[in-house]
Amino acid sequence: MSNSIIQQIRNVARREWKRMLSRPIYLLSSVIAMLFCYLFFLTLMSEGLPEQLPIGIIDNDNSSLSRTLERNINASPQVKIVGKYASFTEARKDMQKGRIYAIIDIAPGFQADLLANRQPAIAYYVNDVYLVAGSLSYKDLTYISELISGFILQQSLQAKGITGEENLMPILQPVAIDTHQIANPQANYSVYLSNVLLPGVLQLLIIMFTIYSIGIEMKQNTTREWLSTGNESVLAALTGKVLPHTFLFTLLGLMGVFLLYEGMEFPMNGSIAWMSLAMFLFVMAHQAIGIFIIGLFPRLRDAISLGVFYGLLSFTYAGFTFPIEAMPRGAQIFAWFFPIRHYFRIYVNEALNGVDIRYSLIYFTGMVTFLILPFLVYIRLRKAIVHHDREETKNSRFNEQLQ
Known part of the structure; x- marks a missing residue:
């Protein structure tokens, strides 16, 4: 990648940081929302099991x-x-x-x-x-x-x-029963739920954040400014826009990882480093899904509706409440289309079972595969962005002629 492209990405990223810091909706729907969820869920089930x-x-x-x-x-x-x-x-x-x-x-x-x-x-x-x-x-x-x-x-x-x-x-007692609850011996419901419920909330925020940040540019007719910051390069404009989001949500995700396994001392029988890598890929995979959705449906309203539907459906296919293996065989295939399912399997292998990393490689690969999605809709999304840019240019010239 040439220095000029890198500089274009930096310019767009700098612009995106300014937009995020100047608009409360960005911080409210990311940092504040996620910190509230951490505080709420971890204190709500602090006792482990419901009592009385x-x-x-x-x-x-x-x-x-x-x-x-x-x-x-x-x-x-x-x-x-x-x-x-x-x-x-x-x-x-x-x-x-x-x-x-x-x-x-x-x-x-x-x-x-x-x-x-x-x-x-x-x-x-x-x-x-x-x-x-x-x-x-x-x-x-x-x-x-x-x-x-x-x-x-x-x-x-x-x-x-x-x-x-x-x-x-x-x-x-003719037959003595010796029970051993592996992975979660205290039957702690916070361990059972928080390790997937919190990433589930995070993935929903990532998808919505990505869709909104791109769709609002087209809705508010600011694509001309956005593209000009990236020197008319759609690739630089998209990359620069999502990079600040990647940094922000990765930071929030890693905060959750260390909060669960270091702060709350939830079971961690494997490597916290692998869980951190899984969280980073988890964030990027859902950003890719957000770009894919807004690429398929450039209208913000339609894209957000599909994003919410996909995000909520992912809780079902995570497999932590109802086992995927018990679903009809045709429905089991769809579990591969949700990164949270891959993250859950990595969590089970690493945190609960502590097995060798080779058993989780297929799930790491699955999350990396989602990064292909933006390229599948790149041409369609590029046309939508450029079309809005041309419309803005025409309107600007028309207004200048009127003046």
């Missing part, structure tokens, strides 16, 4: 055993009984209003039936509209019920003369 989830209980037995069950439930950090109801109808109304996430219905004669080995049932009603709250409530209630059942069985066995842990445990 409100539930209700219907105790139709009112026995010492049912009260023991209630005390054990309240002793659990995950759930808290906030309402005692006389009937299921009352409890159901509170669940429908969102005041409680689960209902425990203890039938009459619960203690008597249990002591007589008649296997009484405890009914759980869980509101799975709130997936996380419902799942955690059900898991905790089931675990406590199993403990109560084990306690009753233990008392029964001891009454029959079977004592000692070595004699009781093979009966109480």
